[in-house]
Amino acid sequence: MAADGDYDVDQGARRDISREYFSRERLAEHHYRSFNAFLNRGMQRVVDEKETIDTDIGDKEGEEPVYVELGDVRIVTPRVREADGSEELLYPQEARLRNITYSAPVFMEMSIVKGGEEEEERVVDSTETKIGRMPIMVGSEKCNIAGFSDEELIDIGEDPADPGGYFIVNGSERVLMTSEDLAPNKILAEYDSKYGDEIQVAKTFSQRRGYRALVLCERTRDGLLEVSFPSVSGSVDFVTLVRALGLESDEEIVHKVSNDPEIVKYMLENLEMAEVQTEEEAIETLGKRVASGQGKNYQLKRANYVIDRYLLPHLHEEGVDEEDVRINKAHYLCRMAEACFELALGRRESDDKDHYANKRLKVSGDLMKDLFRTALNKLSRDVKYQLERANMRNRNLSVSTVVRSDVLTERLEHPIATGNWVGGRSGVSQLVDRTDFMGVLSHLRRLRSPLSRSQPHFEARDLHATQWGRICPSETPEGPNCGLVKNFAQAMELSQNVEDEQELKRELASMGVEGIPGLENTARTPADD
Amino acid sequence: MSVRMTGVPPTRCPECEGRLRPVGTELVCEECGLVTEGDVIDHGPEWRSFDRAERKRTGARLTRSRHDRGLSTRIGSGSRIRVTGRKRRQLARMCREQARARFETKADYNRMTGFTEIRRIVSQLSLPGAVREQACTLFESAQTEDLLVGRSLEGFAAAVVYATCRTRDIARTREEILEISRADGDELAAAYAALNRELGLPTGPIDPGVSSPVRLPARPRQRRRTPGRMVRTRPGRSRCPRRAEPERRRRGLSLRRRPPGRLRVDHPGDGCRRRRRLARDGPIDGRGDQSPRIRRCRR
Numbered sequence: 001m002a003a004d005g006d007y008d009v010d011q012g013a014r015r016d017i018s019r020e021y022f023s024r025e026r027l028a029e030h031h032y033r034s035f036n037a038f039l040n041r042g043m044q045r046v047v048d049e050k051e052t053i054d055t056d057i058g059d060k061e062g063e064e065p066v067y068v069e070l071g072d073v074r075i076v077t078p079r080v081r082e083a084d085g086s087e088e089l090l091y092p093q094e095a096r097l098r099n100i101t102y103s104a105p106v107f108m109e110m111s112i113v114k115g116g117e118e119e120e121e122r123v124v125d126s127t128e129t130k131i132g133r134m135p136i137m138v139g140s141e142k143c144n145i146a147g148f149s150d151e152e153l154i155d156i157g158e159d160p161a162d163p164g165g166y167f168i169v170n171g172s173e174r175v176l177m178t179s180e181d182l183a184p185n186k187i188l189a190e191y192d193s194k195y196g197d198e199i200q201v202a203k204t205f206s207q208r209r210g211y212r213a214l215v216l217c218e219r220t221r222d223g224l225l226e227v228s229f230p231s232v233s234g235s236v237d238f239v240t241l242v243r244a245l246g247l248e249s250d251e252e253i254v255h256k257v258s259n260d261p262e263i264v265k266y267m268l269e270n271l272e273m274a275e276v277q278t279e280e281e282a283i284e285t286l287g288k289r290v291a292s293g294q295g296k297n298y299q300l301k302r303a304n305y306v307i308d309r310y311l312l313p314h315l316h317e318e319g320v321d322e323e324d325v326r327i328n329k330a331h332y333l334c335r336m337a338e339a340c341f342e343l344a345l346g347r348r349e350s351d352d353k354d355h356y357a358n359k360r361l362k363v364s365g366d367l368m369k370d371l372f373r374t375a376l377n378k379l380s381r382d383v384k385y386q387l388e389r390a391n392m393r394n395r396n397l398s399v400s401t402v403v404r405s406d407v408l409t410e411r412l413e414h415p416i417a418t419g420n421w422v423g424g425r426s427g428v429s430q431l432v433d434r435t436d437f438m439g440v441l442s443h444l445r446r447l448r449s450p451l452s453r454s455q456p457h458f459e460a461r462d463l464h465a466t467q468w469g470r471i472c473p474s475e476t477p478e479g480p481n482c483g484l485v486k487n488f489a490q491a492m493e494l495s496q497n498v499e500d501e502q503e504l505k506r507e508l509a510s511m512g513v514e515g516i517p518g519l520e521n522t523a524r525t526p527a528d529d
Numbered sequence: 530m531s532v533r534m535t536g537v538p539p540t541r542c543p544e545c546e547g548r549l550r551p552v553g554t555e556l557v558c559e560e561c562g563l564v565t566e567g568d569v570i571d572h573g574p575e576w577r578s579f580d581r582a583e584r585k586r587t588g589a590r591l592t593r594s595r596h597d598r599g600l601s602t603r604i605g606s607g608s609r610i611r612v613t614g615r616k617r618r619q620l621a622r623m624c625r626e627q628a629r630a631r632f633e634t635k636a637d638y639n640r641m642t643g644f645t646e647i648r649r650i651v652s653q654l655s656l657p658g659a660v661r662e663q664a665c666t667l668f669e670s671a672q673t674e675d676l677l678v679g680r681s682l683e684g685f686a687a688a689v690v691y692a693t694c695r696t697r698d699i700a701r702t703r704e705e706i707l708e709i710s711r712a713d714g715d716e717l718a719a720a721y722a723a724l725n726r727e728l729g730l731p732t733g734p735i736d737p738g739v740s741s742p743v744r745l746p747a748r749p750r751q752r753r754r755t756p757g758r759m760v761r762t763r764p765g766r767s768r769c770p771r772r773a774e775p776e777r778r779r780r781g782l783s784l785r786r787r788p789p790g791r792l793r794v795d796h797p798g799d800g801c802r803r804r805r806r807l808a809r810d811g812p813i814d815g816r817g818d819q820s821p822r823i824r825r826c827r828r
Contacts, residue, residue, distance in 0.1 A: 085655075085701070395683070
């Protein structure tokens with residue numbers, strides 16, 4: 001029992017720490033960090049993923065193929081263009097009063113390249129052009145009031161105590177709701193029931209560049225393993241799929257799954273019932289599944305396409321060859337099979353979906369990244385169309401006549417204004433609750449679960465032990481949202497994604513983590529569970 | 530009837546100094562009941578009259594910037610209901626066919642092209658939204674008057690935006706528009722000449738002193754005079770509109786934007802000067818059913 005004097009000092013120190021957590025910068029910190037990361041790295045990464053905009057121009061005879069190369073993207077601070085053409089810096093209060101959007105112009109370098117067939121590739125036109133306007137979060141790095149002192153804020157019409165962290169679209173302040181999801185690229189095992197029997201299922205949400213695919217590996221009641229993934233209706237036999245990916249022999253397959261004798265027994269049962277023996281046969285069977293009734297060539301092509309595109313897409317990374325990727329996919333599937341068997345044998349408990357280690361939060365920057373990706377895709381489709389038409393009418397191709405900036409602007413502003421996000425979610429952006437100061441803070445620190453409000457979801461609504469220190473145990477609404485809408489704890493800090501995964505992997509490899517046998521290059525440690 | 534004469538809103542009743550309260554659209558004094566201010570002009574967006582029972586709306590506003598005034602329906606692609614397999618392919622095919630079948634005539638298709646180009650120019654120049662509506666309306670009038678025959682669509686789109694800017698006194702030079710547009714100078718000139726001649730636009734010369742504040746572009750641009758000879762109705766005066774101003778001032782005329790005589794651009798290729806044809810009356814302001822404003826020729 002501490003002496004009274006110690007207790008007082010302790011409390012004073014604790015109060016100071018607590019006060020620090022409530023300084024203005026930290027209240028909406030997760031919003032700022034996420035959005036700043038999006039502006040600094042996320043946007044460029046999305047553009048780099050896209051690389052080029054291809055057109056159909058070169059397909060006809062006598063025409064050179066034309067494509068557009070995308071370069072660096074740059075964003076400035078918000079400004080407003082008046083009717084007479086003058087441009088001035090826009091401050092948040094003016095945006096609120098005039099009902100305009102607090103957005104900044106986005107510039108991108110684009111080069112139109114022609115050639116490749118008969119003649120040399122040459123750059124027809126290359127400029128940095130304005131591709132649209134992006135709404136900017138108040139208080140973020142690119143906000144005009146970032147770094148202002150209290151007096152300057154008052155001069156410009158802002159409240160010094162306002163935490164920021166919201167967007168201003170058409171004059172209304174909108175907050176992007178943080179939402180929680182199951183962690184992607186992780187193997188989760190659970191029990192399920194099919195036709196009344198209890199079966200074991202290993203799931204993984206494989207996510208890459210905004211595309212999220214659910215890959216399932218289930219062990220049916222006869223003990224057979226089946227895998228299901230998008231674009232293939234129903235399930236495919238595990239052995240067939242693994243053979244199609246490159247693991248042919250029985251020993252290889254059994255070895256990769258596990259060395260445990262009981263699991264080996266199960267695997268041998270599976271192998272007995274196998275329909276195919278070689279890789280070619282396996283791909284043919286798969287081809288017949290995905291493209292039934294078409295010619296053989298098309299079936300093979302489609303089977304390869306489906307494997308590369310829809311099965312475990314997260315294993316594709318820069319720097320890894322295609323054949324290695326396939327083997328990695330086979331290894332990953334074997335791990336999923338192992339998880340199923342361990343669950344069946346009782347060696348492993350089914351994963352707790354409410355455990356916060358299995359959850360990730362999508363904050364405003366991540367949401368904006370998804371939005372930007374879709375908007376950029378729409379813009380490229382429009383640019384492609386405009387290029388083709390300009391070419392058809394024999395006009396000079398130039399960047400400034402081909403880019404329509406309102407396409408991107410509308411695609412970015414509309415979801416924030418209405419709340420309907422790409423991917424069909426609605427209610428993502430909400431009007432900031434300005435009832436009082438506490439209301440604002442609470443709204444900015446809110447967490448939403450995507451589960452449906454009308455279902456009971458008892459476990460999801462319960463207070464979980466891992467919420468200690470992270471999520472407030474008492475602040476949750478009464479009624480249908482109880483336990484699904486949560487609020488951050490006072491001292492909560494959100495960790496961010498690593499900037500450069502390759503560097504992380506090199507570091508791990510140098511510390512002694514072994515790669516998958518078969519991969520000579522120890523610098524490439526493929527994604528693990 | 531409004532009691533108020535000046536522009537300052539009253540705070541107390543002028544007769545009894547009582548407090549004013551808004552009742553409906555009027556400001557009424559609480560003590561003596563005097564109606565101080567009645568705003569007869571409704572500034573809201575609701576401009577069509579409905580019986581209370583039948584007021585129903587579906588879809589977005591009517592707008593003149595779409596080739597069908599925003600009335601068409603498109604089969605949407607992002608539906609909540611998951612369609613898979615054969616149904617999905619069927620739906621995709623229907624969507625494509627319906628999108629193709631939207632244009633009945635070539636004129637519709639040209640209109641769509643023109644509108645797209647107008648929209649692009651307006652957004653690149655960051656012009657206000659009303660400019661887009663008015664420009665599209667002007668384009669449609671031009672198309673109905675058969676001015677598009679033999680002239681380029683891109684040129685017309687650029688000319689129409691230019692004309693709208695001139696009409697609204699928003700200063701945009703031809704170079705600025707040409708930089709963005711796909712047309713070249715000749716096409717714009719031909720189209721603009723046709724517009725001016727046939728439709729009679731109420732434009733005046735661009736006065737840089739009044740309409741554009743100091744604006745520092747990346748490269749300073751030279752403001753050129755508009756090409757083509759300006760034929761004035763009074764011969765022997767300066768041909769340049771800017772230099773004509775001090776003359777007008779000297780002659781005691783007011784510095785009005787719109788000179789009393791018609792400014793006709795003599796298009797070099799035209800043999801005869803056709804009289805301006807008729808125009809329909811009514812204000813142009815981009816609102817759905819009302820016709821575009823093209824003033825009657827004052828001759």
